[in-house]
Amino acid sequence: xxxxxxxxxxxxxxxxxxxxxxxxxxxxxxxxxxxxxxxxxxxxxxxxxxxxxxxxxxxxxxxxxxxxxxxxxxxxxxxxxxxxxxxxxxxxxxxxxxxxxxxxxxxxxxxxxxxxxxxxxxxxxxx
Numbered sequence: 001x002x003x004x005x006x007x008x009x010x011x012x013x014x015x016x017x018x019x020x021x022x023x024x025x026x027x028x029x030x031x032x033x034x035x036x037x038x039x040x041x042x043x044x045x046x047x048x049x050x051x052x053x054x055x056x057x058x059x060x061x062x063x064x065x066x067x068x069x070x071x072x073x074x075x076x077x078x079x080x081x082x083x084x085x086x087x088x089x090x091x092x093x094x095x096x097x098x099x100x101x102x103x104x105x106x107x108x109x110x111x112x113x114x115x116x117x118x119x120x121x122x123x124x125x126x127x
Contacts, residue, residue, distance in 0.1 A: 007071040014062040022059045025071070030055070033075045040083040050086060054078040 006024070013021025030051060037047035037054075057078055058065075065074060 004070065008067060011062060011065060011067065011071065014059055022055065025058070025075075026055055029072065029075050032072075033079050036076055037079050037083060040080065041086075046086070050079060050082045054082050057082070 007028070010021040010024035010028075013024070015021075033051045033054060034047055037050045038044055041047050041050065054075060058075055065071070
């Protein structure tokens, strides 16, 4: 319960614009958030960037935090969403060089209509 009270104190400080509240929350939750981000990305520098962005998002959105909920799950949710957004954004930015576009395939030959039971005739036509 003491940890919850300390979190509430840090949250109240953040809500007043006191950056020391954010420092308290970072000190308490940064390691766990970085582990989660690394598990999601497999990339340590990216994980650290996502955690930094996530704590800034949390600081700016601290007014939306519901004090009856434990704070520990909030940065984890923000980190998870940040990782998801990163990969969605990366997929949208995926560019293909025109030098690597496969050559155009020749059009498919039309197969004359045959009796579907006549497998031998179909095989001869497809050669």
